[in-house]
Every structure is written in C-alpha cells, then in structure tokens.
Amino acid sequence: MxxxxxxxxxxxxxxxxxxxxxxxxxxxxxxxxxxxxxxxxxxxxxxxxxxxxxxxxxxxxxxxxxxxxxxxxxxxxxxxDPIPEEETRRVLGFFRDWGVYVQAYNREELWVEEATSPASRYYARLSGVEPTQVGDDLYRGGFASTKILAVEEDPKRMEELIREARSSFPSLDFYTSKGQFLEVMLKGxxxxxxxxxxxxxxxxxxxxxxxxxxxxxxxxxxxxxxxxxxxxxxxxxxxxxxxxxxxxxxxxxxxxxxxxxxxxxxxxxxx
Incomplete structure (x- = not known):
C-alpha cells in the first residue's frame, strides 16, 4: 500500500x-x-x-x-546539512574565475552578486523568490551555503566545468538540472x-x-x-x-x- x-x-x-x-x-x-x-x-x-x-x-x-x-x-x-563556510567561499570563487553566473543560499535567503542580471531575473521568475543582492560579499565567505547553483548554457563548456569542479572539490557532489543548471552539494x-x-x-x-x-x-x-x-x-x-x-x-x-x-x-x- x-x-x-x-x-x-x-x-x-x-x-x-x-x-x-x-x-x-x-x-x-x-x-x-x-x-x-x-x-x-x-x-x-x-x-x-x-x-x-x-x-x-x-x-x-x-x-x-x-x-x-x-x-x-x-x-x-x-x-x-550545508556546504561548510570555507568550501562555500572557495567554490563561489571558482565559478567567478570561470566567468559563470553563480548564486548561494544562506538559510532561506537567495544571495547573488547582481540582482538585475538576466540569470538572476530568470531564476527569480522560476522560483518566485526575489534574490538578495550582496555584491562582492558573495565571494568573501563567512556563511555556509545550503547548496550552490551555477548556470552554464553551453553544453560543451558545462562538461569542462563539471570535470574541473569535481577534480578541484572532491568533498562535494555536482549535479545538472534543467540542462543549464549545475547544482553543488556536500558529498553524500x-x-x-x-x-x-x-x-x-x-x-x-x-x-x-x-x-x-x-x-x-x-x-x-x-x-x-x-x-x-x-x-x-x-x-x-x-x-x-x-x-x-x-x-x-x-x-x-x-x-x-x-x-x-x-x-x-x-x-x-x-x-
């Protein structure tokens, strides 16, 4: 039953x-x-x-x-069970260095660098949640993100991004969703x-x-x-x-x- x-x-x-x-x-x-x-x-x-x-x-x-x-x-x-603070800071910096859009989740707040970016507005419409714009503070650490989400629309570049991310962060898991979303979780x-x-x-x-x-x-x-x-x-x-x-x-x-x-x-x- x-x-x-x-x-x-x-x-x-x-x-x-x-x-x-x-x-x-x-x-x-x-x-x-x-x-x-x-x-x-x-x-x-x-x-x-x-x-x-x-x-x-x-x-x-x-x-x-x-x-x-x-x-x-x-x-x-x-x-x-969030991503620890130091890993959060390092992963966000990794995505910034790759030049891809990235967002973090501080408890029930959605943190972004720029709330008016196309990716941020798309996610806000999809989720029904307005992001909190924090600028460069997104990358300075001091919080444990529940998960991290990056966006890459080029499939070939997404494959390269995942391969490099998995090599750089063995304590984390990386999943794709909706094709262009890369979701980052604490392993396990x-x-x-x-x-x-x-x-x-x-x-x-x-x-x-x-x-x-x-x-x-x-x-x-x-x-x-x-x-x-x-x-x-x-x-x-x-x-x-x-x-x-x-x-x-x-x-x-x-x-x-x-x-x-x-x-x-x-x-x-x-x-």
Missing amino acids: IRLLALDMDGTILDEGGVLPPRRAELLRELADEGIRITFVTGRMFRSAVRYGEMVPLGAPLVAYNGAMIVDLMGVMWYH VNKGRSLEMLIYFLGIQKDQVLVMGDGDNDSHMLSSFPNSVAVAGASDLAKRSARFVVPQGAEPVEWIRDNVICGAEPCRCGG
Missing part, C-alpha cells in the same frame, strides 16, 4: 515555466483524498516549494535543496538519503513510498526506493535509476495512479 507520494517538482510535476497544470493538481488532490500523503523532494528552496501547497494538499515535511534541508509545513527545520547529501531519514521520522516503510523524478539529481532517490518512476522526458541516468518510466505523451500523475498505485491494489482513485 502506498502511503506517501514523494515528488520532484521542476520537470516532473511542473511544466517548463514552473506551473502546475490544473488537471495534474486535480489528480494529486484526488490521491490525497484517498489518504495518500504528498510531499515534495526538490532542489528548490523551502519557501519556493511550499507555496504550491495552495494547489496540492501537502501532508508531510518537504525535502528541499536536493536533500540538504527538511522543513515541516510550519516552517520548522528538521535537518540542515542527496534526495534519497534525506527522504529515507524523513520516512524514518514518519514511521513509513520504503515499500510504502512512491517517488517520481526527472533529473540526475533524482537518481539517488529513484534507485533507493522500490516504487520509483521517471517521467518520459527524464535524463538517461534518471531513467536507468527508476523501476518504471512513464510512456511518452502520458499524464504522469494519472499514469502512476492507474499503473503503480491503483494497478497494484484496490482503490477508488479516479472513480
């Missing part, structure tokens, strides 16, 4: 503009009405993710920042590990959880849970890590309802 639905957001339940389609929201509400708890397991900040709770009845704490933070619906932090911090921690707190077994995602940063989660689903447009790594892949053209929430949840057990979903 599925008791918890743990969903990635961007590229999984949200469209390219960060919008939750009305029919998908309706399907999620139907599943919640059946007694299935819903949460998000996302790379987003908590305050960027929780606002979608107006459309989806969330029933468990959120796993945010790719697993570096767990926060309940009252805003109480259950877990936080990921969605899968934090979701395992959350269900331990909640008293839910792994086989009672259904997870769904699309990106390389979802791969730990997808490979760690027996009921795992990659959406049709997922990365190759995500598809290899998942037990199921949603067929091209299928509505993902409807598909998991019919083929994984209601396909495996009696339920009233969808009438």
Whole structure:
C-alpha cells in the first residue's frame, strides 16, 4: 500500500515555466483524498516549494535543496546539512574565475552578486523568490551555503566545468538540472538519503513510498526506493535509476495512479 507520494517538482510535476497544470493538481488532490500523503523532494528552496501547497494538499515535511534541508509545513527545520563556510567561499570563487553566473543560499535567503542580471531575473521568475543582492560579499565567505547553483548554457563548456569542479572539490557532489543548471552539494547529501531519514521520522516503510523524478539529481532517490518512476522526458541516468518510466505523451500523475498505485491494489482513485 502506498502511503506517501514523494515528488520532484521542476520537470516532473511542473511544466517548463514552473506551473502546475490544473488537471495534474486535480489528480494529486484526488490521491490525497484517498489518504495518500504528498510531499515534495526538490532542489528548490523551502519557501519556493511550499507555496504550491495552495494547489496540492501537502501532508508531510518537504525535502528541499536536493536533500540538504527538511522543513515541516510550519516552517520548522528538521535537518540542515550545508556546504561548510570555507568550501562555500572557495567554490563561489571558482565559478567567478570561470566567468559563470553563480548564486548561494544562506538559510532561506537567495544571495547573488547582481540582482538585475538576466540569470538572476530568470531564476527569480522560476522560483518566485526575489534574490538578495550582496555584491562582492558573495565571494568573501563567512556563511555556509545550503547548496550552490551555477548556470552554464553551453553544453560543451558545462562538461569542462563539471570535470574541473569535481577534480578541484572532491568533498562535494555536482549535479545538472534543467540542462543549464549545475547544482553543488556536500558529498553524500542527496534526495534519497534525506527522504529515507524523513520516512524514518514518519514511521513509513520504503515499500510504502512512491517517488517520481526527472533529473540526475533524482537518481539517488529513484534507485533507493522500490516504487520509483521517471517521467518520459527524464535524463538517461534518471531513467536507468527508476523501476518504471512513464510512456511518452502520458499524464504522469494519472499514469502512476492507474499503473503503480491503483494497478497494484484496490482503490477508488479516479472513480
């Protein structure tokens, strides 16, 4: 029996503009009405993710920042594992030297060098969070960033950037998302590990959880849970890590309802 639905957001339940389609929201509400708890397991900040709770009845704490933070619906932090201060300073300087846009996360504040840059404005529209402009203070250290995000639109240069970053910072992990985003985490911090921690707190077994995602940063989660689903447009790594892949053209929430949840057990979903 599925008791918890743990969903990635961007590229999984949200469209390219960060919008939750009305029919998908309706399907999620139907599943919640059946007694299935819903949460998000996302790379987003908590305050960027929780606002979608107006459309989806969330029933468990959120796993945010790719697993570096767990926060309940009252805003109480259950877990936080940021990049240490010195590593934060060095990584931000590394990206500055490469000439790529980079942003940091000081708790629930989004810190950028220049708030009016195109990349900063794009991310603000996508996340619904206005950045805090800190200028050169971004690179001076003194804080532990929950995660770090850089943007590189050239695929070949992105490959070179990742290769050099991994060589320079063996204590960190680097994941791509949305193609042009490079997300930096403390090694070992990921969605899968934090979701395992959350269900331990909640008293839910792994086989009672259904997870769904699309990106390389979802791969730990997808490979760690027996009921795992990659959406049709997922990365190759995500598809290899998942037990199921949603067929091209299928509505993902409807598909998991019919083929994984209601396909495996009696339920009233969808009438």
